[in-house]
Amino acid sequence: MKQLLWVLLIAAVFFGIVWDRYPLQDAQDRLDAFPLQGAGFRGQELPLTEFEAAFLENVNVMKRYYAVGDQQVFLTAIDGTHNRSAVHDPTYCYVGSGWHVVDRERVIFAGGEADKIIIARPGQQREVLLWFSDGKERFASVFQYWIRATLRRISFGASGQEPVRVIMQPVGGEQPDWKKLMRDFVPLQDL
């Protein structure tokens, strides 16, 4: 049994090294292709905070400000191909930053669904829209993300594109008209 354990361990280490070197295609191309400006919207790149940079190590991140018509939002897209653990329920981070979750509901929009979360802290209340997108489908379920991401890794990427986590939140205290925003911000459907 002792020899078998050694063999199993050496095989696992070897297989893990080989697997780690297999280049699973990430979603960087999709993030790079997302336009900074276009018909009815213009954006601006935003730097990551020190904490975000540390927490999102080995993660492709797009963090931008956008003005879409008369509405302004922060848009963050996180591609966890090389660090899937970095893609998690963001309400956890909000709670850690002093917010509490007031309400959470699933909303349907053109081309998919999202979770609308209302967070609050003394004197402030905000709505945040969250979903996952693989470039073709948009879905809100974290479990669906886990299953898709796991299948993709086990199948060497054959099961489809990597879903990215998309987070959209308003700038300042104004609550956006999400339906109008999702309708007018057309490139979101290809992210």
Next chain:
Amino acid sequence: MSLSSKLWPQIAVCVYAFYSCSVVLTGTYGPADPYGHLATWLWLVPLLLARRDLGQGPMVLSAVAVVLVLLGRLAQFSSIKYLGLACSVVALVPWTHFSILWLGLAISWVPAFVLPLNWIGMVAFVSPLRFALAALAPLLALGHNRLRGARA
């Protein structure tokens, strides 16, 4: 402390598991839970209490640990890796009723422990709950050792 030859491959499995899960010893768990990894150290204390019995644990559990860690790495599903890590540690000491409890208490240092608490709005309690559960491991180990000593 006598080291049986069986211990070395089991220690190697532990090293492999810890290497694959280093965040649970040194990492940042998140803004609501910055010291979560300290629960891991607390959970490991029963190893010290059982130092004379090291290397007498079930090798099958070490093999299961290798498979779980590898699966967790391949699928990038950390909780599977953490289960493998817990198995690799528990496999170092003889299998008893305490082993089952010890394995179960590993939930205390799993980073994802915060998620169900977050869903039910109790994320503020994550650190006290982590440490309370992790502290049960050495306490139960002490109780278990005394019981065994009394029986002997």
